[in-house]
Amino acid sequence: MxxxxxxxxxxxxxxxxxxxxxxxxxxxxxxxxxxxxxxxxxxxxxxxxxxxxxxxxxxARSSEEPGFAAKAGLRPDAKRAIARAAADLVPDGASVALSAGTTTAEVARELRDVSDLTVVTNSPRVADLLHDPADHSRTVVLSGGTRTPSDALVGPVARAGLRGLHVDLLFLGVHGLDAAAGLSTPNLSEADTNRALMDCAARVVVVADASKWGVVGLTSFADLGSVDVLVTDAALDPSARPVISDLVGELVVAGTPQEEDQ
Incomplete structure (x- = not known):
């Protein structure tokens, strides 16, 4: 050929x-x-x-929003490593929120082993992953809203459903991370819903693989200083690590470059 x-x-x-x-x-x-x-x-x-x-x-274009299926096939090993590290932050009996996204869906898979868990999410996929009719100790609350290409429920109905809720941890997926632009997304309604999710949480944990660093979506919804923990993978550019560490509360790097290439 x-x-x-x-x-x-x-x-x-x-x-x-x-x-x-x-x-x-x-x-x-x-x-x-x-x-x-x-x-x-x-x-x-x-x-x-x-x-x-x-x-x-x-x-990548700032206003382009890839679908869930398109993103699911990218860097799956990194996302699984990130999810395992993120799930280690959750004790039994915790309340957590999960935004929509392929990495947060992997986090949801890992959280199925946590007992007495309460979950709030705007992701139908996350809700399906965690719903178990046989497990009465787990509570899953799914917001309403309008569905985006990335399978997030967003808009005024989603924000109204989140108002007044309080969770221990939020696991937040993002389209892009940047020192100047902060956390960003190509979807304006998703930006507002992500802010509502952040308002619910005592701690904000961003889960994002290394390819998200330096990507800027159409709209920013928070700066890096509002992130308590960033969980990423070992493919992150070494020069980015001190920059990120200065801005977020804690940087957790999961996996190794060798594992990612397998």
Missing amino acids: LAHQRQEVILDAVRTHGGVRVADLVERLGVSEMTVRRDIGELSRRGLVARVHGGAASV
Whole structure:
């Protein structure tokens, strides 16, 4: 297969799924990892894809909101490592809120082992993951609202449902993290709902893989100083760590680069 044919396959995968992993392309195209990375590099140089750790993704635009399915296939190992580290922060009997997102969905999976848990969420996927008719010790409260492409329930109904609630911890997924822009999202209504979630929580825990650093969405909804704990993965640029540590309450780095490449 010629280079331009391989690159068309890569572009098609990115357009369809929002991103693609190098390992999957190696298997699909029957070429070496070096060849795939070289093709991704060429597409990135032409502005057609964004190079991310372990693959390629759609070029990020501030107002573009990828769907849940597109994001779910990106950096799954990192998200699972982050979720395990985040779940370690939750004691039995806690009350927690979870925003919508692929990383918070992984956190929800890990929280199924926590007993006497009360969960508030604006994510139908999170609610489904934690709902267990046989477990009467777990309470799941799902807000109402209008559904976004990322499967978040947002808007005035969602904010009204969250008003007056108080939880021990919020696990918050974000579209982007930046020293100047703070926490951001491409969806204006989701920004307002995220602020309402933050107002509910005694502690705010942001769960975001390393690819989110330096990404700025259409609207900022909080600065990094409002984050009590940021849980990310070991692929985070070493130069970003002291910057983040100066701004957030605590930085937790989960996993290792070697694990992420497997």
